[in-house]
Amino acid sequence: MTSRRRLLGGLLGTAATAGLGPLAREALAGLPGGTLESEVLEALPGKQPLLKRAYRPPNYESPLATFGDVITPNDRFFVRWHLMNIPEVAAADWRLALGADGNAQTIELTLEQLKRDFEPVELVAVCQCSGNRRGLSDPHVPGVEWGYGAMGNARWRGARLKDVLSRIGVPKDAVEVAFDGGDSAPLEATPDFRKSIPIWKALDESTLIAYEMNGAPLPHWNGFPARIVVPGWTATYWMKQVVSIRVLTKPLGGFWMSTAYRIPKGKFPQVDRFVSQEAEATTPITEMVVNSLITSPADGQRVDARSPLVIRGIAWDGGAGIRRVDVSTDEGRSWKAAELGIDLGRYSFRPWQYRHRGAPRGPLTILARATNAQGSTQVEELIFNGPGYHNNVPHRVTVHVA
Numbered sequence: 001m002t003s004r005r006r007l008l009g010g011l012l013g014t015a016a017t018a019g020l021g022p023l024a025r026e027a028l029a030g031l032p033g034g035t036l037e038s039e040v041l042e043a044l045p046g047k048q049p050l051l052k053r054a055y056r057p058p059n060y061e062s063p064l065a066t067f068g069d070v071i072t073p074n075d076r077f078f079v080r081w082h083l084m085n086i087p088e089v090a091a092a093d094w095r096l097a098l099g100a101d102g103n104a105q106t107i108e109l110t111l112e113q114l115k116r117d118f119e120p121v122e123l124v125a126v127c128q129c130s131g132n133r134r135g136l137s138d139p140h141v142p143g144v145e146w147g148y149g150a151m152g153n154a155r156w157r158g159a160r161l162k163d164v165l166s167r168i169g170v171p172k173d174a175v176e177v178a179f180d181g182g183d184s185a186p187l188e189a190t191p192d193f194r195k196s197i198p199i200w201k202a203l204d205e206s207t208l209i210a211y212e213m214n215g216a217p218l219p220h221w222n223g224f225p226a227r228i229v230v231p232g233w234t235a236t237y238w239m240k241q242v243v244s245i246r247v248l249t250k251p252l253g254g255f256w257m258s259t260a261y262r263i264p265k266g267k268f269p270q271v272d273r274f275v276s277q278e279a280e281a282t283t284p285i286t287e288m289v290v291n292s293l294i295t296s297p298a299d300g301q302r303v304d305a306r307s308p309l310v311i312r313g314i315a316w317d318g319g320a321g322i323r324r325v326d327v328s329t330d331e332g333r334s335w336k337a338a339e340l341g342i343d344l345g346r347y348s349f350r351p352w353q354y355r356h357r358g359a360p361r362g363p364l365t366i367l368a369r370a371t372n373a374q375g376s377t378q379v380e381e382l383i384f385n386g387p388g389y390h391n392n393v394p395h396r397v398t399v400h401v402a
């Protein structure tokens with residue numbers, strides 16, 4: 001059922017930046033000093049070239065130019081794994097084990113049953129790594145040195161988690177629902193990647209077990225044949241290649257809950273609490289902070305002084321929805337409202353654009369700042385934290401008006 005041969009074979013062809021075309025060079029712009037030289041674009045099997053951040057386990061981010069489209073294509077969607085053994089699962093062999101504390105029974109579902117027995121639901125949602133933009137942290141922090149592309153926006157189709165849970169039964173004293181994937185560590189000392197979410201989020205009608213991404217089966221690298229989709233929350237909870245789901249009456253322990261993916265309490269404008277996992281000083285990361293990205297023009301681009309400059313981008317948050325996006329061309333002294341584009345739902349990227357006229361010749365720095373429906377906005381200065389989570393400092397692009 002599993003073969004790592006294809007995986008290893010696909011990792012061999014690498015290309016250093018030296019031979020890159022203009023689009024790839026543009027995609028690399030805006031990264032912290034020193035990283036550019038070591039940038040490598042590389043295609044995993046079935047994927048377009050992505051920016052390689054780590055090799056084993058595979059960690060690849062989408063080049064900035066990818067986000068010119070509001071939906072991120074499957075073959076350009078970022079890839080993040082914690083453990084090295086990632087089996088290739090055949091759809092017919094996959095089983096999802098369902099269990100609940102206090103219930104001796106376990107249920108196994110096939111992919112066919114998951115698709116046939118539960119009402120299919122579709123929604124567009126951003127999947128963003130908690131550590132997206134970690135590589136921009138100053139001072140640097142350890143971890144995968146992500147630039148802007150450890151995120152993507154897709155149309156997910158699957159069964160509601162709550163519908164599937166009703167099959168096994170949710171005990172009255174349930175506190176969390178735990179997930180495990182098919183991946184494992186080659187060394188026993190490395191803790192298995194297991195995650196849980198609070199019962200209220202598990203029973204939210206938008207939380208899915210997704211088996212389709214943008215109208216196609218999930219790519220192997222993004223969790224084929226099924227993954228958990230937790231709209232609004234950072235991607236750490238979006239268990240890929242999920243093989244077991246268990247309703248818990250006690251909080252899940254283990255490294256990935258108790259130590260990793262935690263933020264200092266009170267520093268961020270967190271709305272969604274995860275009470276059963278709260279500790280004295282830290283709490284699990286939950287919903288994404290409001291954020292935006294300038295997708296055009298690219299940093300370093302030359303623009304024509306004679307025509308209006310169309311500035312484009314995307315904005316997103318943890319599910320309250322984007323209320324406004326403002327653009328500044330004077331280092332944040334004044335802000336002008338951008339025009340919001342198509343609304344694909346409150347969990348999706350929201351495109352925006354702004355026309356800037358009359359820029360004098362010379363360098364021009366553009367900043368963008370989104371505000372959500374709760375009035376939460378992007379921070380002016382990085383809220384520094386050891387793991388480098390929740391970086392929503394306004395994206396900055398400098399062009400040359402000529």
Ligand SMILES: Nc1nc2c(c(=O)[nH]1)N[C@H]1C(S)=C(S)[C@@H](COP(=O)(O)O)O[C@H]1N2
Pocket residue numbers: 077078079080081082083127128129130180181182183193221222223235236237238239240241242
């Ligand atoms: N099975 C499994 N699921 C996982 C992970 C993992 O290491 N193993 N990583 C999580 C984290 S931290 C992220 S950021 C997302 C990445 O999703 P993607 O690879 O589809 O972009 O998967 C999540 N689900």
Ligand SMILES: [Mo]
Pocket residue numbers: 080128129130131235236
């Ligand atoms: Mo992540």
